[in-house]
Amino acid sequence: MDLITLIGLITVFILAIFLGFELITKVPPTLHTPLMSGANAISGITVVGALILLKDSTAIPFMSPEMFAFSALVLATINVVGGFAVTNRMLNMIAGKRGGK
Amino acid sequence: MDPAIWDIGYLIASILFILGLKKLGHPRTAPTGNLYGAMGMLLAVIVTIAQMDFGATDTLLIIGAGLGLGALIGYVMAVRVQMTGMPEMVALFNGFGGAASALVAASEVFKLIDSGEWSDLGWLELRVAWIAIGLSALVGWVTLTGSLLAMMKLKGGVEIFGTWYRTPTWGPEWLNYIKALILISIIGLLYMTIEQPGNQDYVIAIIALSSILGILFVLPIGGADMPVVVSLLNSLSGIAAAFTGFIIGNNVLIIAGSMVGAAGLILTNIMCKAMNRELIDVLFKSFGGSDKEQVTRTKVGSDPEEVAMVCDGISKCVIIPGYGMAVSQCQHQVREFADILEANGCEVKYGIHPVAGRMPGHMNVLLAEASVPYEKLIEMDDINSEMGECDVALVVGANDTVNPAARSDEGPLAGMPIIDADKAGVVVIVKRSLSVGYAGVDNDLFYEDKTMMLFGDGKQMMTELVSSMKEL
Known part of the structure; x- marks a missing residue:
């Protein structure tokens, strides 16, 4: 990694933090839990990191770096799939009510 | 073609995340926001896999197994979990x-x-x-x-x-x-x-x-x-x-x-x-739970018939649900009770404390499941201004969120906003026992003369209350 790449990554990091601060302003209490759960599912993006680390693996020896990466892949996928599914269930219950009326 | 071109996929995924998070904060667009987030994630995974060049089929197998296993476990957990366990x-x-x-x-x-x-x-x-x-x-x-x-x-x-x-x-x-x-x-x-x-x-x-x-x-x-x-x-x-x-x-x-x-x-x-x-x-600053006050006072419980008689002919009732309603899953019985009151011309509202249950929005989700109209769920600040004119406050499995001790300057609850249930004419509390809530503070409201305690499981008590109401 050269300096230019690093500065690029840091730029993206800082700008995204500011973006995150600005994105959430006023949220009704009803949506606190779904928002938390949805944001949590997005933080499962680390699944991409796990995939990249596994790109040359052909076996998963015990206690090897591959095993850590594979565990990360499984856990991150649970986080992503479970997170979006559970958020969807919560929102359906809140919104389904309103639509029915 | 340069495989780096796939990085544009990451850019699109990022935009989907930004829009998704934004939309999740507004009631009408929240489901779309969640969908955007999920689409962004799917895209990011596809792009990552597409960028690999597979030397060995074993790699594909490993990745497929990891994704499949995680997706299966995550989906099953999300679908099977009870609303109380959310x-x-x-x-x-x-x-x-x-x-x-x-x-x-x-x-x-x-x-x-x-x-x-x-x-x-x-x-x-x-x-x-x-x-x-x-x-x-x-x-x-x-x-x-x-x-x-x-x-x-x-x-x-x-x-x-x-x-x-x-x-x-x-x-x-x-x-x-x-x-x-x-x-x-x-x-x-x-x-x-x-x-x-x-x-x-x-x-x-x-x-x-x-x-x-x-x-x-x-x-x-x-x-x-x-x-x-x-x-x-x-x-x-x-x-x-x-x-x-x-x-x-x-x-x-x-x-x-x-x-x-x-x-x-x-x-x-x-x-x-x-x-x-x-x-x-x-x-x-550690808060609550550490040194529980020993409950020494006693209060005679009421039975559902008495409560039903008190509720007969009232004109305004506020229902204040708490974690107890979530645990006993009695939201349908609560709604039935409200329906009977409304049929008799009583105005029924629900007072929702921002942290009732174990998460903000917990009560809204449960009551929504029992098809309680959304406009009847009133947030704390708005309901407090009308508590004075309320004939009966029905507290279902809540404790700390209606504890007047929060108005004093001392103790773990000091300064926490509460729903002013004690301002209602009669307070009916459905609760298993007089035991303290999460904050570990005894609740004076239980011992007031105008308070009627219905000791027991929320579902059973609400069912009995509903049948008593019908018999009147």
Whole structure:
């Protein structure tokens, strides 16, 4: 990694933090839990990191770096799939009510 | 074609995350927001796999197995969980996310050390990699152990071989110094990993200390504050993902991770404000649960017939639900009760405390399931102005959120906003016993003359109350 790449990554990091601060302003209490759960599912993006680390693996020896990466892949996928599914269930219950009326 | 062109896919995924998060904050667009987030994630995974060139089918098999296994477990858990268990589930998923980031960091560092590749890294490269790995491990392991403990606190305890252990809340003032000391040690170890990049013992020490730090961090915080802690840990798991992005030099991880980190922090603050508390107080001044007051006073319980007679002919009733309603799943009975009152010309509203249950919005979700119209759910500030004209306040399984002790300046509840149930003409409380709530404070409201206690399981009591109402 050269300096230019690093500065690029840091730029993206800082700008995204500011973006995150600005994105959430006023949220009704009803949506606190779904928002938390949805944001949590997005933080499962680390699944991409796990995939990249596994790109040359052909076996998963015990206690090897591959095993850590594979565990990360499984856990991150649970986080992503479970997170979006559970958020969807919560929102359906809140919104389904309103639509029915 | 240059495979780097696929990186445009990451850009689109990032935009989907931004729009998704934005839309999740507004009631009408929230389901779309969730869908955008999911689409962004799917796209990011597809792009990543498409960029690999598969030398061996074994790799494809491993990746497919990991994704399939995770998706299956996650989906089954999400579909099977009861609405009451939702907060615990969010905490658990959050812990998994943190663990995943920490494991990616561990995988990368052990690979570099095992293969000796670290010695080929340049000056800057080595420092960036080791700092990112260290921070990712720190935040990731804290998130994992902290979330697991938070989950157990939300449940109230754990069952091990048939014995129920209550999750402890413990934290004297000096524990804060221990936590600071551990944090400083971790930073010291981080420096040592850069000094001696080939020594994996320092990395293992960082992992161990971070895991302990996560537990010590959540241990002193009372159950009533758990939603705030889970929200903060959610923010941390985003930050962990962003650090992981630095390890592998990937933009989409950095964008999604730091955005979730920042947004999670804002949400944590909003939740603190709803409880009229400062984040610093929540985290470092232990609150509730530690020394439970012994309940010595007694109160004679009422029976459903009496309550039904009192409720006959009233013109305004406010129902205040709490965690007890969630546990006994009696929202349908509560609604039936409200229907009977309304048929007799009584105005029924629901007073929703921002932290009723174990998570903000918990009550809204349950009542929505029982098809209670949304406009009847009134937020705390709005309902309090009309509590004075309310004939009967029906408190279903709530305690701390209606405890007048919160108006005094002392005790763990001091300053927490409450629903003024005590201003109603008659207060009916459905509760198992006189025992204290999460904050560990006795509730004077129970002993007032105008209070009628219905002791028992919420569902059973509400069912009996409904049938008594019908018999009148």
